[in-house]
Amino acid sequence: HSDAIHRGGGQIIPSSRRLFGGTLLTAGPALLEPLYEFTIHSTQPSLQSIYSLLNHHRGYIFSQLKKFGMPLYRVKAYVPVVESFGLTTALHTYTAGQVACPLPRYTFDRWVIMEGDPLKQGSTVNQLAISLRRFKGISESIPTVDHYLDRL
Numbered sequence: 001h002s003d004a005i006h007r008g009g010g011q012i013i014p015s016s017r018r019l020f021g022g023t024l025l026t027a028g029p030a031l032l033e034p035l036y037e038f039t040i041h042s043t044q045p046s047l048q049s050i051y052s053l054l055n056h057h058r059g060y061i062f063s064q065l066k067k068f069g070m071p072l073y074r075v076k077a078y079v080p081v082v083e084s085f086g087l088t089t090a091l092h093t094y095t096a097g098q099v100a101c102p103l104p105r106y107t108f109d110r111w112v113i114m115e116g117d118p119l120k121q122g123s124t125v126n127q128l129a130i131s132l133r134r135f136k137g138i139s140e141s142i143p144t145v146d147h148y149l150d151r152l
Contacts, residue, residue: 022148030113031125034081037109041072046095053094057083
């Protein structure tokens with residue numbers, strides 16, 4: 001409308017919300033997950049147990065260095081934050097307590113894009129998106145682009 005009194009937030013905000021919602025869906029949405037950098041000191045015999053445990057927890061080792069003059073290795077790995085819960089206990093169990101430091105050190109490193117399409121029914125990322133929507137108390141069905149089209 002040409003009068004400024006008729007162009008308030010009641011008209012602009014819902015239109016903008018539909019515009020940005022539709023734009024996000026057409027852009028190919030993705031979910032991000034946080035990664036921890038995980039540092040531990042261990043002996044040679046327990047390295048294989050550490051490798052298998054990290055594989056089980058979707059982690060991967062990016063550095064393994066032998067400490068000079070000692071029979072210890074410093075292992076650095078990336079582990080998704082959601083997979084890190086209970087990892088310390090499992091680590092002590094798998095290695096029979098052969099880790100050199102009592103508690104491994106976790107440090108936030110970065111965010112990574114989760115593999116998969118959140119819009120594809122049945123995918124792991126889609127199931128996660130639905131569970132997040134359920135947790136937030138919003139509709140579990142992910143809207144389609146048609147939901148955001150103008151209704152004139």
